[in-house]
Amino acid sequence: MRELWQYRELTWNLTVVDLKNRYQNTALGFLWSLLSPLMTAMVLFLVFRYLFEQEPNFAAYLLVGLMSWRFFAAGTTSAVYAVVSKPSLVTKVYVPRQILVLSNTVANLISSIIEFIIIIPILFFISGGLPLTILLFPLIFLIYFWFVYGIALFLASLYVNFRDLNQIWEVVSSILFFLSPIFYPMSAIKGAMPIYLLNPITEFIIVYRNLMIYGNLPSLYSLAIICVAAAAAFMVGTIVFNRLQRRFAEEI
Amino acid sequence: MPVVAVNNIYKRFRIPHYKKTTLFQNAIGLIKRQQTYEEFWALKDVTFEVKQGETFGIIGRNGSGKSTLLKLLARVLYPDGGSVNIRGKTASFLELGIGFQPELTAAENVYIYSSVLGCGRRQTERVYDSIFDFAELKRFEDMKLKNFSSGMYTRLAFSTAIHTDPDTLLIDEVLAVGDESFQKKCADTIYDLRKKGRTIIYVSHDLVSVGNLCQRALLLDGGRTLAIDSANKVIEAYHRSLQPHD
Numbered sequence: 001m002r003e004l005w006q007y008r009e010l011t012w013n014l015t016v017v018d019l020k021n022r023y024q025n026t027a028l029g030f031l032w033s034l035l036s037p038l039m040t041a042m043v044l045f046l047v048f049r050y051l052f053e054q055e056p057n058f059a060a061y062l063l064v065g066l067m068s069w070r071f072f073a074a075g076t077t078s079a080v081y082a083v084v085s086k087p088s089l090v091t092k093v094y095v096p097r098q099i100l101v102l103s104n105t106v107a108n109l110i111s112s113i114i115e116f117i118i119i120i121p122i123l124f125f126i127s128g129g130l131p132l133t134i135l136l137f138p139l140i141f142l143i144y145f146w147f148v149y150g151i152a153l154f155l156a157s158l159y160v161n162f163r164d165l166n167q168i169w170e171v172v173s174s175i176l177f178f179l180s181p182i183f184y185p186m187s188a189i190k191g192a193m194p195i196y197l198l199n200p201i202t203e204f205i206i207v208y209r210n211l212m213i214y215g216n217l218p219s220l221y222s223l224a225i226i227c228v229a230a231a232a233a234f235m236v237g238t239i240v241f242n243r244l245q246r247r248f249a250e251e252i
Numbered sequence: 253m254p255v256v257a258v259n260n261i262y263k264r265f266r267i268p269h270y271k272k273t274t275l276f277q278n279a280i281g282l283i284k285r286q287q288t289y290e291e292f293w294a295l296k297d298v299t300f301e302v303k304q305g306e307t308f309g310i311i312g313r314n315g316s317g318k319s320t321l322l323k324l325l326a327r328v329l330y331p332d333g334g335s336v337n338i339r340g341k342t343a344s345f346l347e348l349g350i351g352f353q354p355e356l357t358a359a360e361n362v363y364i365y366s367s368v369l370g371c372g373r374r375q376t377e378r379v380y381d382s383i384f385d386f387a388e389l390k391r392f393e394d395m396k397l398k399n400f401s402s403g404m405y406t407r408l409a410f411s412t413a414i415h416t417d418p419d420t421l422l423i424d425e426v427l428a429v430g431d432e433s434f435q436k437k438c439a440d441t442i443y444d445l446r447k448k449g450r451t452i453i454y455v456s457h458d459l460v461s462v463g464n465l466c467q468r469a470l471l472l473d474g475g476r477t478l479a480i481d482s483a484n485k486v487i488e489a490y491h492r493s494l495q496p497h498d
Contacts, residue, residue, distance in 0.1 A: 006370060007367070007370060008372075009363075009366075009367040009371070009372050009373055010364075010367035010368055010370070012367075013351075013363065013364045013367045014351075017353055017356075017364070020355075020356075021355075024355075086351075088347060088350045088351070089350060089351060089368065090328070091323075091328055092328065092344075092346045092347040092350050093326065093328070093344055093346065093347070093350050093368060093369070094326055094327040094328055094342070094344065095368060095370070161273070162273070162274055162275040162278065163273045163274055164273075164274035164275055164276055165275060168275065246330040247330075249323065249328045249329050250265065250266075250329070
């Protein structure tokens with residue numbers, strides 16, 4: 001931990017380089033990256049608005065769901081390459097290797113925060129106001145961050161040895177997309193509710209919606225699930241990563 | 253108290269007959285239960301110490317384990333037995349300019365490279381001018397790195413690395429770059445660092461420079477220590493080991 005602090009400068013530099021590479025090369029870089037989720041949201045809204053009309057304020061529901069999903073999806077799929085894409089930082093010099101993953105997750109966090117900041121006025125417009133609970137939003141983001149970072153550590157270290165993991169993860173991630181209440185209302189899930197709720201992403205999305213649309217504080221149950229999920233993901237990710245990183249320089 | 257203490261290190265590499273790089277292949281391998289790699293010990297029971305302010309050479313033929321040893325010292329590889337202890341800050345010169353971004357300016361890259369070597373922004377700011385003076389690149393600080401010639405690139409990288417003020421330097425033949433005047437400057441810098449009491453570990457095929465620079469040296473052969481003594485005696489031993497056996 002102290003070592004990570006010593007290398008905070010590097011973590012930040014890698015984050016900035018990551019963001020620059022993502023957005024600098026196109027003049028409208030960031031707007032382009034935002035256009036795709038907004039279009040997705042629009043299409044999903046047009047397709048499902050009558051099917052799920054029992055959901056009040058379906059547009060806001062969809063938008064918050066999709067944006068919270070995007071941090072998980074982008075954070076984990078890009079993390080797969082976090083170690084492998086920087087071979088000289090692994091084989092030629094000593095740096096704490098978690099940094100490669102950490103900077104990637106931080107870059108995705110920053111993108112996601114900006115996305116949320118941009119949709120807040122839209123939410124204000126379509127819901128005709130914003131609840132006060134939206135102020136708690138950074139706190140949930142912090143918990144969500146550790147969850148995504150843990151999974152990112154796990155994926156980035158496994159990919160060094162298993163180079164088909166990117167394809168496997170793409171499938172897993174698209175299954176998770178359908179297993180989470182992003183574009184359909186929770187009421188559409190009938191039989192398997194308890195099992196369904198075990199998906200931590202579902203809980204994260206529920207909490208986000210409560211804070212940003214409905215003005216409800218998260219239930220203790222939701223809070224417990226997301227905290228446990230974040231802690232578990234971070235611990236498993238760290239253990240696996242520390243184990244595997246000893247042979248990174250040989251395998252990469 | 254030695255600055256660098258290497259105790260009985262072993263390093264093993266696994267060389268697969270057929271490299272399994274996917275989960276799919278591994279799953280099949282697990283079912284067939286075949287072990288398809290050979291073990292190769294790159295280093296066997298190597299022990300040595302380097303004192304503060306000493307310049308220590310490592311020589312040996314190709315494949316004798318020099319680079320593996322240097323990578324263990326740089327903490328890029330982990331030993332399979334024994335231990336490596338280095339006190340203070342280490343700068344490894346296994347490659348110059350790690351993390352350089354061609355799309356960014358020279359100035360930005362200096363900060364990035366310093367941070368790769370573990371330096372904070374404030375420390376880099378303090379030596380910033382001196383980095384560019386030493387590299388003789390003051391005029392080009394706002395130029396994008398992709399427009400640099402390879403000589404300018406190396407000078408900038410070397411200058412940045414040397415200014416991180418390490419206690420121990422690990423050098424792997426990177427000095428053989430740049431034109432003659434820059435090479436001389438590098439050699440002078442190394443002498444300077446030696447005078448300042450920095451510890452240097454130097455791996456090279458160039459026996460003349462090892463003889464000039466180093467007080468003591470280690471001769472590796474097939475991953476084992478063949479000789480460890482004053483640099484000149486070790487170089488002699490190396491020459492003898494190259495003679496065909498009668």
